Amino acid sequence: MSEQVSNMFDTILVLDFGSQYSHLITRRLREFNVYAEMLPCTQKISELGWKPTGVILSGGPYSVYEEGAPHVDRAIFDLNVPILGICYGLQELAWIDGKHVGRGEKREYGPSTLNVIDKENPLFKDVDHSTVWMSHGDKLHGLPKDYVTVATSDNSPYCGIAHKTLPVYGIQFHPEVTHSTHGKTLLKNFAVNICRAKQNWTMENFVDTEIQRIRKLVGPTAEVIGAVSGGVDSTVASKLMKEAIGDRFHAILVDNGVLRLNEAENVKKTLVDGLGINLTVVDASDEFLDKLKGVTDPEKKRKIIGNTFIHVFEREAAKIKPKDGKEIEFLLQGTLYPDVIESISFKGPSQTIKTHHNVGGLLEDMKLKLIEPLRELFKDEVRHLGELLGIPHDLVWRHPFPGPGIAIRVLGEVTREQVEIARKADHIYITEIRKAGLYNKISQAFAALLPVKSVGVMGDQRTYEQVIALRAIETTDFMTADWYPFEHDFLKRVALRIVNEVDGVARVTYDITSKPPATVEWE
Ligand code: GLN
Numbered sequence: 001m002s003e004q005v006s007n008m009f010d011t012i013l014v015l016d017f018g019s020q021y022s023h024l025i026t027r028r029l030r031e032f033n034v035y036a037e038m039l040p041c042t043q044k045i046s047e048l049g050w051k052p053t054g055v056i057l058s059g060g061p062y063s064v065y066e067e068g069a070p071h072v073d074r075a076i077f078d079l080n081v082p083i084l085g086i087c088y089g090l091q092e093l094a095w096i097d098g099k100h101v102g103r104g105e106k107r108e109y110g111p112s113t114l115n116v117i118d119k120e121n122p123l124f125k126d127v128d129h130s131t132v133w134m135s136h137g138d139k140l141h142g143l144p145k146d147y148v149t150v151a152t153s154d155n156s157p158y159c160g161i162a163h164k165t166l167p168v169y170g171i172q173f174h175p176e177v178t179h180s181t182h183g184k185t186l187l188k189n190f191a192v193n194i195c196r197a198k199q200n201w202t203m204e205n206f207v208d209t210e211i212q213r214i215r216k217l218v219g220p221t222a223e224v225i226g227a228v229s230g231g232v233d234s235t236v237a238s239k240l241m242k243e244a245i246g247d248r249f250h251a252i253l254v255d256n257g258v259l260r261l262n263e264a265e266n267v268k269k270t271l272v273d274g275l276g277i278n279l280t281v282v283d284a285s286d287e288f289l290d291k292l293k294g295v296t297d298p299e300k301k302r303k304i305i306g307n308t309f310i311h312v313f314e315r316e317a318a319k320i321k322p323k324d325g326k327e328i329e330f331l332l333q334g335t336l337y338p339d340v341i342e343s344i345s346f347k348g349p350s351q352t353i354k355t356h357h358n359v360g361g362l363l364e365d366m367k368l369k370l371i372e373p374l375r376e377l378f379k380d381e382v383r384h385l386g387e388l389l390g391i392p393h394d395l396v397w398r399h400p401f402p403g404p405g406i407a408i409r410v411l412g413e414v415t416r417e418q419v420e421i422a423r424k425a426d427h428i429y430i431t432e433i434r435k436a437g438l439y440n441k442i443s444q445a446f447a448a449l450l451p452v453k454s455v456g457v458m459g460d461q462r463t464y465e466q467v468i469a470l471r472a473i474e475t476t477d478f479m480t481a482d483w484y485p486f487e488h489d490f491l492k493r494v495a496l497r498i499v500n501e502v503d504g505v506a507r508v509t510y511d512i513t514s515k516p517p518a519t520v521e522w523e
Pocket of ligand 1: 019058059060061062063086087088089135136137138139
């Protein structure tokens with residue numbers, strides 16, 4: 001257990017009661033360089049394996065007085081560290097010490113103004129009269145035993161409470177959402193001033209501790225394999241492995257025939273020549289495209305690509321013979337923190353980590369142990385880490401690309417010819433986006449090939465060719481997204497280039513549907 005990140009940095013434990021905002025608490029703390037980890041509210045403190053510097057109880061959709069409502073392990077009070085309850089967390093504190101919680105006369109959702117009564121209270125330093133975000137239907141009907149009121153709002157007489165002698169606090173509002181204008185200050189007051197957590201969570205520090213951790217985990221001789229895709233996560237994870245264990249890490253890029261234009265070559269150049277990673281590129285495009293012949297159903301395409309990937313990867317991995325004469329022992333996976341959070345939600349059946357279905361299969365078949373150096377990090381932290389590790393800027397800020405690749409951007413049957421058309425169109429589109437300086441303003445952009453024929457005229461000749469649909473979206477979380485409002489001239493330029501330069505395309509359209517009701521990808 002000692003090699004856990006939470007043992008290497010002062011760590012605030014966020015116990016999640018299921019609020020949609022819970023992960024933001026962790027985010028905010030890390031923004032001012034305090035490390036925080038979120039675990040389900042049912043976490044037994046005796047099974048933690050590390051000592052938190054402070055504990056935050058999140059909001060949640062339940063009512064504390066309901067039968068079956070989740071409750072915190074009382075052992076948090078024996079840790080002798082500061083505790084902050086947020087919304088449900090506040091109600092939980094009040095429930096434990098007097099049960100003064102019930103339904104409010106009216107639900108309170110939206111902004112309210114904070115009125116600090118105890119101006120000396122360290123939690124509320126510099127936050128008086130600020131706007132705070134409310135989202136609750138229950139409220140405190142009285143103070144729990146040994147607590148005092150330290151802040152109020154119009155509708156919440158117990159908007160902020162504090163224990164008389166212990167560093168235990170509760171607040172009715174959500175400081176983690178940006179609508180609470182001084183929420184971050186309040187969280188900082190708690191973590192830095194009250195918990196005295198060190199503000200040393202930086203990627204500079206993380207690199208060093210992570211490299212040590214990987215070395216310890218892998219040991220002096222064992223070897224590791226991992227798939228790379230050309231995306232930021234697998235590249236950062238690979239570079240970290242390279243730094244930790246050198247050539248005992250083997251990266252494999254499977255060219256599945258549905259990668260972007262010149263992708264395999266480009267990845268090779270960047271990873272091998274640029275980053276010194278021990279990489280094998282496997283051209284399995286015929287194998288994938290053969291299996292995709294005649295298949296039009298998107299789900300089937302995904303399954304075929306996933307299964308063929310496992311097959312090819314296993315075959316290639318078997319060719320790698322570790323120097324110690326033993327078998328490869330570990331499989332690298334670029335799991336990020338949001339996946340971890342999602343999979344440990346206390347509503348789920350257990351704390352098993354969700355593995356990508358490809359990886360799940362590999363672990364079983366090959367008896368590999370999983371190594372996940374990014375599992376504590378949010379996406380922007382991974383990008384920061386990537387820059388620190390010297391990964392080229394364009395790769396670090398690359399748009400996401402789906403596993404089944406261009407196969408789900410060629411609607412209908414996937415053939416080499418169709419992939420070629422989609423690829424070329426996509427390349428022109430992305431090149432123009434970069435030239436216009438828009439790449440980083442857009443969250444994801446690509447061209448999809450629609451297998452419908454449309455009439456056109458070129459050089460006095462009637463043409464009858466297919467349609468390219470361009471998509472570009474802006475989003476912060478990919479849960480909802482809006483289409484990007486390009487200038488007319490930009491669209492005109494891209495359409496002209498695609499029809500002129502890509503054989504087989506007679507028409508270009510721009511997708512102006514948001515998500516929902518549409519999805520980002522077309523299949
Ligand atoms: N479910 C509780 C309420 O309605 C807590 C809400 C929350 O934590 N956001 O008051």
